[in-house]
Amino acid sequence: MSLPLSHPALSATDPELAALVAAEERLQSDTLRLIPSENYVSQAVLEASGTVLQNKYSEGYSGRRYYEGQQNIDQVETLAVERAKTLFGVEHANVQPYSGSPANLAVYLAFAEPGDTVMGMALPMGGHLTHGWGVSATGKWFRGVQYGVRHDTGLIDFDEVRELALKERPKIIFCGGTALPRTIDFAAFAEIAREAGSVLVADVAHIAGLIAGGAHPSPVPHADVISTTTHKTLRGPRGAMLMSREQHAKAIDKAVFPGLQGGPHNQTTAAIAVALHEAAQPSFRDYAQAVVANAGALAEQLLARGFDLVSGGTDNHLILMDLTPKDVPGKVAAKALDRAGIVVNYNTVPYDPRKPFDPSGIRIGTPSLTSRGLGTQHMAAVADWIDRGVTAARTGDEDALTAIRAEVAELMAAFPAPGLPTD
């Protein structure tokens, strides 16, 4: 079987690499991708990120560069900044952070000194490494104190957050995370941060697209700083943004450059501008609502099949399930589902008795399948495949996994993915 020649120059120069790209295109096309931090960018975003803008060095900011020849680049960055400000309703936006982790590191540089106390959600509870977790530079160079969710409800315990904040008086409080299936109460965090004298950072990496599309409440005006990646529900290139009121603009800009980074990745800035333009269209509001509707429908179908969902369900794009009642470790299930053409990640669940590299749960989400046009009417089939796949993982039934893989490929063929070649 010959793969389609979608990148002629690359194929001519480096057939070995071109074959890997073509194989990845086929994988992304044929499989049901349920990793909640992933998506499919549009052809327009792909094209913008593959332009000659990548040839240019632009240290500094629009109108204040350390290199000449910025006639076009300045306008590209200004477009991205202005679009971010309009879309999220903020006074200041910095679109240069290379990714979400460096964006968060810039926040530390702007608002704390090494050794200061910072507070975030514990990684195994659903927080992010960069919120002060021990193995991260943010937990090694700062003193991280961590909150979690309640054992009985799976929800954030604001009494615990307040008590910890008032006792520790952290310089920075992070809210947001990587495995939070419920709406984040930014106002509640803001009240606690005010009482404790802390800078509140809303890390909305996962839900930025939902916020832009009106499907999750906005952290504006509650958070002092908003940190986000651009490549998750926002459906842009791999990158990040920091947003704030004018009051913090200087501190943030100085921290990103020259504090932490050199030249911005202009091709990424351009693709962020395109993604923000797309996210400002009415159709993106429909997309964001559909992501949430699909996750809600999928959660219901999974509950009906006896799955144990952390917090009992979802308000957003993400579902975290504890597979203990199904008698299958998360990693075994994730690997079996991968063989069945269903791509998920194994994940700790709150109070997980198992180890992070071999935890009890899996984490799934609906941003990618919604980008392909699947709707709530398809969620029963998706839940069925997951159910059969988890059962096959327990019984070691490889034939069942192969059968699911064929069924998945057949449905996905009817819903071509944005940005991928069709044949």
Ligand SMILES: *Cc1c(COP(=O)(O)O)cnc(C)c1O
């Ligand atoms: C994804 C994510 C990040 C990090 O983004 P990278 O681009 O992977 O560095 C930071 N915070 C949260 C909450 C995330 O979900």
